[in-house]
Structure formats: structure tokens, C-alpha cells
Amino acid sequence: MSVLHAGGFQVGLVTAAGFVAWLLIGLPAGVLVQRLPLRGTQVAMDLVRAAAIGSVPLAAAFGTLSLVHLVVVALLVSLASVVFDVGNSTFLPTVVPREQLTARNSLTSGTHAVNQLAGPSIGGALVQLLGAATALVTDAVSYLLSAALLRTLPRAAAADRPAPGQTPSVAAQIGEGWRYVTRHPVVGPCVAMATSVNFVCGALMTLTPVFLVRTLGAPAGVVGVLMATEGIGSLLGAALTPRLSSRLGSARALLLAPVVGAALALLMPMATPGAGLLLFAVGNAGFAAGVVVLSIVTRTHRQSTVPAELLPRVMATVRFVSWGAIPIGALLAGSAASLWGARTALWAACALTAVAPLVLLCSRVRGLRRLDELDAPHAPAA
Template sequence: MSGARVIQEQDRRDDEQETSPPGVFWRYWGAATVSGAGTAVTALALPLVALTVLDATAFEVALLAAAGQVSWLLLSLPAGVVAQRVPLRRLQVTLDLVRFAALGSLPLAWWLGTLTYAHLLCAALVTGAATVLFDIGNSTFLPAVVPARQLAARNSVMSGTHAVTDTGGPSLGGVLIGATGPVGALVVDAASYLASAVLLRTLPESRPAPRTGESALRLMREGLRYVTKHPVMRPCMIWATAANFLNAALVALTPLYL
């Protein structure tokens, strides 16, 4: 009987957790959707600003695209450690504000007549680094705002939304660029990160469980070892690396044709 009462009590707590607080997931979803769409627009708007405003060469456009992606190679493992040790809501809000400042500085510099290719390159590096940290932190933030029973269903919603923003974001970027020009699209893009930060600020804080006696280097080694030895994740990683390499080359060249 005591075991049954424990199970009933746990079920009651789970039910209470599932119904409170209301709207948290959808605010989280809204922030992730706005932020993801902004990232997709940035991938198109930045190189077009370089081409149409600064008359950049093909090499400079390709370098700009590389600057936006290189952080995935350099920061993915450290980002996992950061996400485990820093309050997630604070981290996500800060990264959105960093991206807002980096991209918002570009239209301001253009309006003042001081926009340079070096400024674009720095903005791409900062935005790319913040996006890596944001996306990895975002994947661990979801379990903190969604009850365990709803996690699979909510994760499906997030995956579907991610696919839509990845596909529709460049199209949205094309519409914005056609309507406002590449610099105007960056204004809207910067505003999307500010809107995401405001939404995230309304979510409950999530503090990671303290992990003592483990260095950051050790945690990164453990993560790398786990992925490279896993019978499913290892081939997925190899395939994703090859596909991303070729897709990155296409993304770098596409603005030249646009």
C-alpha cells in the first residue's frame, strides 16, 4: 500500500507540473522561432550587404560565410560545458542581446557612412559564436521548462519548427531584402533577437546541477569520446560533417548568383 501511495503522490506531482506554469513552453517556442528565423535571415543578408554595399570579392564573401560557421568547429565542445555550468535563461538572454548588438551595429555604421568589410567580418564572427552557444544551450533548456511526460511531444514541435525556419528563413530574408534592401533586412534581423531576449526573460530561471571535481577539459573529452565511440552517433556525426561541409560551400557561393 505504501508503494502505491508513493506512485499516486508522484503522479499527482507530475500532473501539477504539467499544468503549471501555463504558457511557458509557448513563450519558449516563440523565442526559439523568432531567433531561428533571424539566424536564417542573417545567413543571406550579411553576404548581400558585402556584395551590394561594399562591392566585396568572391573570396571576401566566402570568408564572411566561413566566419559565420567556424564557431561550430571551435566552440561546440566548450559550449556544452558552458551550458552545464551557467544559468540557462541568463545565458540565452545574454546571447540574444549580443547578437542584437552585433547586427544592430551594422545598419548604424552604414547610416553613419563608416561601414567596412572588417566590421562585417567581426559581426559575423560574434554572431556565429553566440549562435553556437545559444543553440546548444537551447537544447538543454527545453527539459527545464517542459514536464518529462510532455518532452517527446514538445521536442517534436521544436524539431518541426526548426525545419520550417531553416527552410523558410532564407525566403523571408529574400522578401525583406526585396522590400527594404540588405541593410534594412539586418535591422529587422537585429530586432528579432531583441524580441527573443524579451520572451526568454519571462521564463523561469534554470540552474544546472552543481558538478564538483570535474574540469572543463575532462568534460569535453568525455563528450567527444562518447560521440566517437557510440555505434549510432559516430556515423551520424561523420555524415553530418560531410553534408555540412558541402552545404557550407553552396551557401558561400549562392549570394554571388543572387
């Protein structure tokens, strides 16, 4: 965005475009994942993302890069990522025993955290060396590598197809997943909590670069390091989740994580140039750790308790609702930054982190030790 000298609202617009696809196709994505060949679909989505991102440095080289181009690229990447991510979230429980899901989900989140940790730092260095647009070439190459690796995996077994005329409509299948999520005594409140958290995450995606660059005057390399602290927090959260779930119980770990994360998030808007940047680093890492714990715990619960035939649609519904809050948070944060300044907008976003623990405290999760305690006697009919 520095190439186009974009302000807070423009940054928010591009950030929102990167997640708005969950609002556009989030619900039918679960049905698509069940009906299409999984490996071929994921390879195709990687190729789409590589082509879209690769067009940015190409346009920059010819001097035609514009804000509209960036928004379109973000939207294309987002649409492809929706289908890809729903497929990934339903694959793990088919190959991992239930008792290992928490550990495997933690490992997956830990791997993502390593990418968060190394990516911004390397990205900041590449931006300084090559320029912002040219640095995106490495991102495009990563999707090509992902597609090549996916091609080495065995094809998934073909799903049993219903007899002609007996295939439920897309709307009926979407409705089945929606009713399960909204009526479930654990999944429902967890989705509400995740939605509030993701609203804040969307706001932080917009506000963090604007706050660090425009308000604190940090250079690109330092911004990369500070944003990488999110990866440190995510890695810590992923490492702690199995132990917290085992010792405290999954429900109590879920209650603890957003409380700690919300308290530490308030350090971010207190940051000042120089040594005061450490406050941002600690706050960013602490909030990320809390987000990862609740993500692993709730995802493991869904994978281990939702009926297999409903899981893709339940996952898609959860993502549609909770991730749909990200573009809304991004746009509102961008507008707030333009009106009141980045620091004030960041204070407001961090204050909203208190909503997540309040949602759980007002639900039946409050009295549980483990999230699956309500599933056997109370799981709702789809």
C-alpha cells in the first residue's frame, strides 16, 4: 500500500476484500467441498491464488498498478481461499484419531505461527530490498509450490453419490448445517465468541500497519519484526493448548484464553516510538496467543463431535459467520482511523476484545469443564 500512498480507509478496503468472500460464498463452500474432487479443487485454488498475486508485480512493472487492481486481487485470493480452507478443516478428522485431534490441531497452528513469525520479518526485508510490489513474487511462488506438493498426495476416495433425483438442494444442505450450528449449546456460543474476536482481528489488520508506520514512524524492517510478534504469540498459544486442555479442561481453557488475550491487547495502543514499541510487541503476542488457544479448542471440539456428513457444512457455516466479521471490522477500523486517528481507533478495537469472554460467561459453557459434556445428551437434531 505504500506504493500507492494509501490512507487508513484504503488499507481497510483491501483488507476487507481479502475476507469478504466468506460472506459471498462461505455457506455454499461446504456443499462444494462435499461434491467436488478435493485434491483437484485445492490444486486449482492454489493456481488461482498464484496467478492473482503474480499479477501485482507485473502490473507494477508496467506502471498500471492501481487500488482497484489490488482490491480485485484480494477478492480473487479470498474466493479461492474459502474453498481451500473449508476442505482443509474437514480433512484432518478423517486421518487422525479423535484423541489426537488437539495435538494435531496445535501442530497445524504452530506451523502457521512459524510462517507468521518468519513471514513479516522476511517480507519487511524484501520490501526494503525489492520494493513492495516485487516482493509479492515470493508469495505467488509459495502457492505454486503448494499446488505441486498437493499433486503428490493420493486422491481422496470418491464419496457415495445419491441416486438421481435424490440429491438434496444446495439450499437444503446449507440449512441443515446452519440449524446445527445455531441450535447447538456449545457450537453456537463459540461461534458468537469467535465472531467478536474476528471483528477485532479485522480491525487490527487495518490498524496495525497504519499505526506503526504513520503514527509511530517505524521503518519497514521494524514493522515486519513487530508484526512477527503475532507469530510468537501464536506459537506459544499452540504449544500451551494441549497442556491447558488436559489440566484445566477444554471449556476452562477456552474461558481463560480470551480473558488473558484481552488484557494484554490493551498494551498495543500504549506503544510509543523507541523502547515503547515493546508494549506493542507484548500486546500483539498476547492477544494472538489467546486467539490461537480458542481456535484450536473450538476447532477440535467441532471435528470430534459433529457428524461426519455434516462437518463440511458446519465448518463452512462457522467460517461464514465468524470470518464474515473480519471485513466488517477492517472497514469500520479504516473509517475510524480516518476520522479519529489510528491510535484512538486502536484503543477502541482493543477495548472490544472484552466482548469474547463475556459471550462465554453468559452461555452454558460457563459451568463446563470440557466442551463435549453437553454433546451426548443435548446434541440437537440437524
